[in-house]
Amino acid sequence: MCLFFQRLNIDSKPIKGFLLDVNGVLYDNDPNGVGCVIPGSVEAFNRLYVESQIRLVTNQSMCTRKHLAEKLKKLGFRVNEEHIFMPVPEAKRYIKTHDLRPHIFVHNGIAEDFKDLDTSNPNCILMGDAQEGFTYKALNTAFRILHKMNHPLIITLGCGKFYQRKDGPCIDVGSFARVLEYASNAQIIAIGKPNEQFFKAAIEDMGLTTDEVVMIGDDIVSDIGGAMKAGIRSVQVRTGKWR
16 A cells, blocks of 8 residues: 655644545455455555554445445455445435435445435435446436426535546546536535545544544545545545546
């Protein structure tokens, strides 16, 4: 795991825990398989996991937390499912708290997680990384729903521009959300990184404070920038999106 230290103040409090991104840090997604492990990441992660506290913070929105934990274990990472933080639970809480009825526009791998939501007469769009589901027909259906609203709203599971896959970079949900935002003058609310509360929820789960934790990621905006805004020291890896 090749690291690039980004404003890591050695005079700060001792490091007691780590937040880690997943894709681009531990492995690269593989459209034809379980994933491609980044050299050295399994050994580094498993050592940290034993010697410190770790929480995985990912905007992954193509599979459930259980499925992601199973994938990581197959790749050699010794991780507990409850130590993985993903946007779906927080998005559901937000939707229910604000009495929203979403049109679900997500990958089939997580559609089951939203079956308990009221989707009648939608008053917002919920978007995740739908991959091949981002067709003209699907995007136009979402646009037409937004076009009818007085205050069009898009809720996204993360809002990244792109992510790295084994076969090359791939457009992420944020780019497709911006298309709909432009067409309908919608407001976008992003759940997940770089939202400050997303980082803090994982830190609170460890029983630590922001100045006792380091974020490790490959995305300069959602990982590094988001962590720094939340007062968390950050380290950028020279893998994944790093250029």
